[in-house]
Amino acid sequence: MNQEQLEFVKNGKGFIAALDQSGGSTPKALALYGVSEDQYSTEEEMYDLIHEMRTRVMTAPSFNSDSIIGAILFEQTMDRKVEGQYTADYLWQQKGVVPFLKVDKGLAEEENGVQVMKLIPDLDDVLKRANERNVFGTKMRSVIKKANPEGIKKVVEQQFEVGKQILAAGLVPILEPEVDINSTDKEQIEQILKEEMLKHLDQLSEDQNVMIKITIPTVDNFFKELIDHPRVLRVVALSGGYKRDDANQKLAANEGLIASFSRALSEGVSASQSDEEFNAMLENSIKGIYEASIT
Known part of the structure; x- marks a missing residue:
């Protein structure tokens, strides 16, 4: 594990950029970018276009370690x-x-x-390739929609089980038990989820350090125990469907998150923009998210 990267992830000022839209979410991401489905006819063309978009983001002048700690890749x-x-x-160097x-x-x-993760039959191979490509850590997502203790327990158990496999490969896992922001019992879900997460965190050994990606809580600073836990390097928040300004406002109310x-992050950028327009829009987005992340 790269110790310089570990130190930056643990103590750096900024946020994690999520550039990991998969096959299912790529058409929507492209549509928001102004690229409609009639502009590509094969999956290969679709992935070429989304890589062009991601490349434009990553090569933008404002996309750097002054504001951004890490980036999650597909x-x-x-x-x-x-x-x-x-x-x-490219990202690190x-x-x-x-x-x-x-x-x-x-x-x-x-x-x-809840929706647990599908099985990941080739995970060992993916982790081996990730090490070969100089990747630092991983991310994996589940979704919780109802305050069902049995379902939430299953989500957390699976996240930690797979997380330990990732730790054994020398990588740092980001555990992501997302809570649906539209759930009518979101606050109750978060209570059950926090209790389950703390149980499993307390069982980790001193050399098993993880990160957590979570929905911004209903009650400000509700996840402070997770942020302060000695086995947690960092707790990060997904926007979860909130508009950027709303997400930034909610995030800023949670110290350490x-x-x-x-x-x-990509809200407002478009394929039709000039590089000058694109870079200005992205810089504004990065500045707002950064400021909300350091409060």
């Missing part, structure tokens, strides 16, 4: 290049940004008010 992005370097190497990799294969069908936004 698996295919890890194997592609930016300005002649593999993406993870040219931008000072720590590379992470999304490793989950999507969500299973809802059961007991930093952003890991995807859609909110």
Whole structure:
């Protein structure tokens, strides 16, 4: 493990950029960027276009370690290049940004008010390749929709089980038990979730340090115990469907919680913009998210 990266992730000022839209979410991400589905006819063309978008983001002047600690990549992005370097190497060597990799294969069908992760049969191979590509850590997402204790317990158990496999490979896992912001019992879900997360964190050994990605809580500073836990390097927040300004406002009310936004980060940028317009819009976005993350 790169100790310089570890130190920056643990103590750096800024946020984690989420650039990990997968096959299912890529068409929506492209549409928001102004690229409609009639502009590509194959999956390969779709992935080429989303890589062009991500490259435009990563090479923008404001996308650097002054504001951004890390970036989460889609698996295919890890194997592609930016300005002649593999993406993870470009991020760290040219931008000072720590590379992470999304490793989950999507969500299973809802059961007991939650969607656990689908099985990841090739995880060992993916982790081996991630190490070869100089990736620091990983991310994997589950979703909780109802305050069902049995379902929430299953989500947390799976996150930690897979997380330990990732730790054993020498990488740092970002555990992401997302809470649906539209849930009518969101606050109750967060109570159950925090209790389950703390149980599992308390069982980790001193050399098993994780990160957590979580929905911004209903009650300000509700996840302080997670942020302060000795086995947690960092707790980051997803935008979860909130507009960027709303997400920034909610985030700023939670001390020690930093952003890991995807859609909110790229909100307002467009394929039709000139480089000057694109870079100005992205710089404004990064500035707002950064300021909300350091409060």
